[in-house]
Amino acid sequence: MARALMIQGTGSNVGKSMLVAGLCRAARLRGLSVAPFKPQNMSNNAAVTADGGEIGRAQALQAMACGLAAHSDMNPVLLKPETETGAQVVVQGKRLTSTRARDYAALKPTLMGAVLDSFRRLGARHDLVIIEGAGSPAETNLRRGDIANMGFAEAAGVPVILCGDIDRGGVIAQIVGTQAVMPPVDADLIKGFIINKFRGDPRLFDEGYAAIGRMTGWRGYGVLPWFAEAWRLPAEDALDIAETPRRAGFHIVCLRLSRIANFDDLDPLSQEPGVRVTMLPPGQPIPADADLVILPGTKSTRGDLAFLRAQGWDIDLIAHHRRGGRVLGICGGYQMLGQNVADPAGIEGPPGETPGLGLLDIRTVMGGDKQTTLAHARHAALDLPFAGYEIHIGQSDGPDCARPFAQVNGRPEGAISADGRVAGSYLHGMFADDSFRRAWLAALGAQPSDHAYSAGVEATLDALAAHVEAHLDVEGLLSLAA
Structure with missing residues (x-):
């Protein structure tokens, strides 16, 4: 021993x-x-x-x-x-x-x-x-x-x-x-x-x-x-994520949900010099100057849908989208963007069904085995590979899945709205991949840097x-x- x-x-x-x-x-x-x-x-x-x-x-x-x-x-x-x-x-x-x-x-x-x-x-x-x-x-x-x-x-x-x-x-x-x-x-x-x-x-x-x-x-x-x-190290608590100073540049707003999970997706973005990241606390409206709003992972999708609505963020998201803003949902955040979330077996709480935000034409059913897998994916629009991981319960399907976010082992993954401004994916960890992060930010109109995230952690x-x-x-x- x-x-x-x-x-x-x-x-x-x-x-x-x-x-x-x-x-x-x-x-x-x-x-x-x-x-x-x-x-x-x-x-x-x-x-x-x-x-x-x-x-x-x-x-x-x-x-x-x-x-x-x-x-x-x-x-x-x-x-x-x-x-x-x-x-x-x-x-x-x-x-x-x-x-x-x-x-x-x-x-x-x-x-x-x-x-x-x-x-x-x-x-x-x-x-x-x-x-x-x-x-x-x-x-x-x-x-x-x-x-x-x-x-x-x-x-x-x-x-x-x-x-x-x-x-x-x-x-x-x-x-x-x-x-x-x-x-x-x-x-x-x-x-x-x-x-x-x-x-x-x-x-x-x-x-x-x-x-x-x-x-x-x-x-x-x-x-x-x-x-x-x-x-500079991955945060264990959402409150520890380094918020960038108020400055000009591409503004990403992440909603701090009550059961926020796997928020390390934000760490690489917060270290980009040309990107401003705001972890939005409850009770504050989504800023009008947000370029991208991220709905992060959550341990309770239906519970955090209710929490999100209690903050008025559902109304803010519709206004943000109407102004031409972009939205990205990751894992539970992806599920929230759909038409509804059903949990017939009560896996995450009391059995039932909750209306989603309606920004993606998908529907989610909680059930099946929990997915905990490392993933090698290829972004559909950029045709670029990246590494990530899946950790979720539930399956999502619907017309917008015909426009996948990525391909994983030859299968389509995620969904993109018809106007291209709302996207959802079950994949975490994608932004730690330097080449993908730079190309993805550039495609959104941001100014990415040559920052090497993983090398910086080491x-x-x-x-x-x-x-x-x-x-x-x-x-x-x-x-x-x-």
Whole structure:
């Protein structure tokens, strides 16, 4: 078995995912065969794996940091929220069921076997596994049956480093308070702490850093300053997508749906110098100067159709189209553009049918097996190849499918309206393909650049590893791995 180290946090969004990615790349540059692992993740931003499953997008980025193809063993339990109180449960890459939050507690202990199986398979293939926790181990109400934090660490026998976020304030209380509420058996698994997201001169925190060590008895492994280039990496949260400054250029507006999913489609576009990307929050009208409106993926197509209408965006979209604007729907957004969406089996919620936006002459029926496949496609109008992936439930068909968006393995995919200004596709990830992105933007009248997106991500991961090496005791952390 490989050696392993687990990074847990004092809360959500303290920077665990980025820290693990940096440590993974640093270990790889030291010549180690390293793999990422997250026992349980909750995210609607998923990646399709080489083995035909799906995992959290953050673990796919961490796999890239390791120089590996994403694999379903890297995130064996993925929870994809469908409503305020329910989520789809994906186990080892495949949909298991949908459950309400209050019922998941009963299901959770049965998943530990799958979690440990995936962890052991990874460990058998690599020198080192770096594990990311979820939320915080201080949530003691979730400790019974836990598979995400201390429950996993105890079952797998791995040492833990606790990461606190000084940017949000109160980091001393975050770390000391976490120890105070934990049972001793869990506190004993924690071997040290890291301070993350420091802005300014780290020496100003010397006294606080020493105080944490005195009060907890844990060793400090460093203070990691704010990593300013993080915006260049694929965002795990839609709120983290870098919005471009208000400037002249081609204006793309993406609707921030309530169950937005797989929004990493926006990352390559947001880094184009000649493109302005606006992630439109609820309650704001679609700007009149928008050149293109994107309806992104969603985990609940019918639910987000209702959400979209509640914002008045349906009326705005009709006006935008009438003015000559363009619309692109991706995955769930594609389904919304049609005449209706039917879910007779209640896969995404109560059974029923919801009228669509009517901008494409297609109809969608939820059902069948979930598609999670990597795809090599060719854009129909541009006759250009590009790589992408599909991750959806449901099939769409209708007259506008006679004008496909692309060809995938010789079959038509997607649809385009008769006037050519509304398009829909189930394909995610297409804009990460530099040649396709440039040609597609140029065809829309934008001014694309020579920016190489994937190469930029790789360079940023190298910079992140150097940042981690410069400020943390990486040698000590790696020697701690058991």
